[in-house]
Amino acid sequence: xxxxxxxxVLEAAVCVDLYRTMVRIRSFEERIRSExxxxxSPGFDIGAGRIPGEMHLAAGQEPVAAxxxxxxxxxxxxxxxxRPHHVAIAHGVDMAKMAAxxxxxxxxxxxxxxxxxxxxxxxxxxxxxxxIAEGLPPALGQAFAFRHRGGDDVAVAVTxxxxxxxxxxHESLNLAALWRLPVVFVVEDNDWxxxxxxxxxxxxxxxxxxxxxxxxxxERVENxxxxxVYRAAGRAVARARAGEGPSLLEVHTLRMWGHFEGDPxxxxxxxxxxxxxxxxxxxxxxxxxxxxLDEGSVEQIAADAAAEVERAVAFAVASPEPDPAAAxxxxxx
Amino acid sequence: MTVVDQPTSRSPAVPPRRLTMAKAMVxxxxxxxxxxxxxxxxxxxxxxxxxxxxxxxGLLERFGPERVRDTPISxxxxxxxxxxxxxxxxxxxxxxxxxxxxxxxxxxxxxxxxKIHFESGGNVKVPVVVTSAVGGGYSDAAxxxxxxxxxxxxxxxxxxxxxxxxxxxxxxxxxxxxDDNPVVYxxxxxxxxxxxMSKTHRALGEVPSEAYETPIGKAVVARSGRDVTVATVxxxxxxxxxxxxxxxxxxxxxxxxxxRTLVPLDREAIVESVSRTGRLVVVDEDYxxxxxxxxxIATVVxxxxxxxxxxPVRVAVPDVPIPxxxxxxxxxxxxxxxxxxxxxxxTR
Numbered sequence: 001x002x003x004x005x006x007x008x009v010l011e012a013a014v015c016v017d018l019y020r021t022m023v024r025i026r027s028f029e030e031r032i033r034s035e036x037x038x039x040x041s042p043g044f045d046i047g048a049g050r051i052p053g054e055m056h057l058a059a060g061q062e063p064v065a066a067x068x069x070x071x072x073x074x075x076x077x078x079x080x081x082x083r084p085h086h087v088a089i090a091h092g093v094d095m096a097k098m099a100a101x102x103x104x105x106x107x108x109x110x111x112x113x114x115x116x117x118x119x120x121x122x123x124x125x126x127x128x129x130x131x132i133a134e135g136l137p138p139a140l141g142q143a144f145a146f147r148h149r150g151g152d153d154v155a156v157a158v159t160x161x162x163x164x165x166x167x168x169x170h171e172s173l174n175l176a177a178l179w180r181l182p183v184v185f186v187v188e189d190n191d192w193x194x195x196x197x198x199x200x201x202x203x204x205x206x207x208x209x210x211x212x213x214x215x216x217x218x219e220r221v222e223n224x225x226x227x228x229v230y231r232a233a234g235r236a237v238a239r240a241r242a243g244e245g246p247s248l249l250e251v252h253t254l255r256m257w258g259h260f261e262g263d264p265x266x267x268x269x270x271x272x273x274x275x276x277x278x279x280x281x282x283x284x285x286x287x288x289x290x291x292x293l294d295e296g297s298v299e300q301i302a303a304d305a306a307a308e309v310e311r312a313v314a315f316a317v318a319s320p321e322p323d324p325a326a327a328x329x330x331x332x333x
Numbered sequence: 334m335t336v337v338d339q340p341t342s343r344s345p346a347v348p349p350r351r352l353t354m355a356k357a358m359v360x361x362x363x364x365x366x367x368x369x370x371x372x373x374x375x376x377x378x379x380x381x382x383x384x385x386x387x388x389x390x391g392l393l394e395r396f397g398p399e400r401v402r403d404t405p406i407s408x409x410x411x412x413x414x415x416x417x418x419x420x421x422x423x424x425x426x427x428x429x430x431x432x433x434x435x436x437x438x439x440x441x442x443x444x445x446x447x448k449i450h451f452e453s454g455g456n457v458k459v460p461v462v463v464t465s466a467v468g469g470g471y472s473d474a475a476x477x478x479x480x481x482x483x484x485x486x487x488x489x490x491x492x493x494x495x496x497x498x499x500x501x502x503x504x505x506x507x508x509x510x511x512d513d514n515p516v517v518y519x520x521x522x523x524x525x526x527x528x529x530m531s532k533t534h535r536a537l538g539e540v541p542s543e544a545y546e547t548p549i550g551k552a553v554v555a556r557s558g559r560d561v562t563v564a565t566v567x568x569x570x571x572x573x574x575x576x577x578x579x580x581x582x583x584x585x586x587x588x589x590x591x592x593r594t595l596v597p598l599d600r601e602a603i604v605e606s607v608s609r610t611g612r613l614v615v616v617d618e619d620y621x622x623x624x625x626x627x628x629x630i631a632t633v634v635x636x637x638x639x640x641x642x643x644x645p646v647r648v649a650v651p652d653v654p655i656p657x658x659x660x661x662x663x664x665x666x667x668x669x670x671x672x673x674x675x676x677x678x679x680t681r
Contacts, residue, residue, distance in 0.1 A: 329455070
């Protein structure tokens with residue numbers, strides 16, 4: 001099965017929104033990267049500094065988050081991965097509270113208990129998990145609950161191409177199809193499972209082919225093209241909202257930076273080409289050529305994004321550290 | 334058998350009902366499904382079969398396939414589905430057919446279901462009941478006979494309840510469903526009163542017909558005694574009661590403490606009992622090391638080592654997989670013979 005193809009020209013406002021979302025994400029990720037490394041030198045101590053721990057940033061993968069989440073509303077659920085910021089921002093997670101959580105502060109989404117891999121914003125039904133492919137099963141349950149209570153809300157489960165080799169992925173696709181749950185599975189193929197290149201991990205050329213094994217449509221979007229993601233995701237979300245069941249969408253995207261910050265990426269032979277493949281300047285140029293954006297609006301979008309990120313980080317650093325005496329809070333409701 | 338925490342009002346004209354533990358468990362589920370439309374049950378063979386160990390008999394007929402759902406053999410997917418549904422306001426009961434199968438879905442249980450409330454700083458509640466059959470004694474061998482309550486209890490974020498008798502099976506089920514946290518509800522196959530398995534005579538017991546909660550986190554004195562405390566759970570409660578009756582003839586007055594809940598553990602009840610008896614035997618059908626038996630003893634020793642006038646004794650599964658052959662399995666289970674020997678040892 002495949003989606004019907006339609007290559008309608010997107011409305012200018014949609015294009016601008018896609019671009020703006022990508023810029024907001026990049027602005028956030030660049031700032032977090034800078035804050036993360038600011039006090040880890042000389043040398044690199046992963047547990048030191050104002051943002052401790054592993055940090056998985058999503059620069060280059062903005063087209064997936066922007067293209068998919070443009071079809072969602074706050075009542076739709078999204079589950080993301082250990083690399084969650086881009087999806088969170090695109091789905092409308094409170095950026096300030098997310099920043100505060102990344103900084104490990106009391107004002108964070110989880111009052112500093114979760115950290116950057118465990119972000120939960122019930123206002124927009126967003127969650128993420130640090131365990132590969134294990135964000136899919138809870139998305140099934142959210143979709144099940146949505147259908148149970150009526151309405152046409154959907155759940156989107158975002159995961160990476162490495163996850164497509166996990167049992168949880170296959171169990172989830174089968175169960176979602178069997179019960180015709182309103183789920184959209186999104187695979188971000190960034191070519192790398194940490195240091196293992198996709199051809200060394202995956203037997204099929206396209207994970208979208210795996211959809212056939214579960215009687216659902218599958219589609220792969222090439223070239224990290226945000227508009228193609230938007231169109232494909234639109235078809236999948238519409239199918240889920242219509243009660244026709246789940247779909248699988250794979251996007252060939254780009255991990256511009258390391259698996260985590262501090263990753264030397266010595267295994268990677270394609271680093272020299274990464275900058276040229278950055279999706280944001282490419283899309284900006286397309287919109288400029290099409291007359292949808294001009295230089296002034298590009299600058300305004302960048303300035304607005306920077307200001308939003310500045311406010312978020314200011315909120316984060318102004319928020320107090322959690323009280324060590326409360327370290328055992330929140331285990332039980 | 335001592336049953337507490339039941340409503341006291343009952344018409345004297347109505348004779349007491351006696352149910353098996355399985356039927357009492359189902360009655361608890363059904364009464365909550367009747368009361369609360371957000372409760373549903375899912376798992377393997379829980380529909381037309383009614384649960385391999387009769388945990389859902391009759392529910393499909395009563396509530397239909399939307400609320401009593403057979404799943405594929407995909408424990409990771411359906412365990413996670415329960416978590417997601419709970420996050421969105423439903424109250425799932427999800428059955429793991431044997432606790433031994435935890436290995437294929439423990440990430441969803443431990444890393445997701447049990448941690449989300451914490452990781453979210455209390456902003457997301459996960460009211461799931463995980464039901465699972467535990468225990469050996471019928472030669473089902475190493476992968477279908479374990480208790481494993483110590484494993485669930487060790488990992489933070491789940492309550493763990495283990496009814497030993499029909500009244501508690503109903504009351505703890507209702508309490509578990511109404512609890513806003515993940516609750517692991519472990520029922521011993523040998524205590525369910527199944528017609529196709531050797532069973533204790535106490536698998537049949539008086540059960541009030543109305544809905545009631547047995548409080549989670551409260552142990553109960555199943556038999557009062559002066560000389561030694563036997564702290565235990567599940568089927569071993571019945572073995573301990575049987576042995577207590579026997580050794581009474583030898584002049585040993587045994588107190589049997591049914592812990593009923595491992596998380597949260599009723600440490601006060603343990604200390605209170607031992608402070609009266611001075612002697613402690615812990616009977617645990619789970620593995621010996623790093624588990625419930627050590628935790629119970631540590632509870633006493635940390636509070637006041639002088640409460641004990643004799644070294645405590647553990648009766649648990651020595652740290653081996655459960656063997657298949659009957660003689661071998663009986664050699665490692667906490668049988669009445671081993672419990673009796675432990676009571677004699679500690680009261681010598």
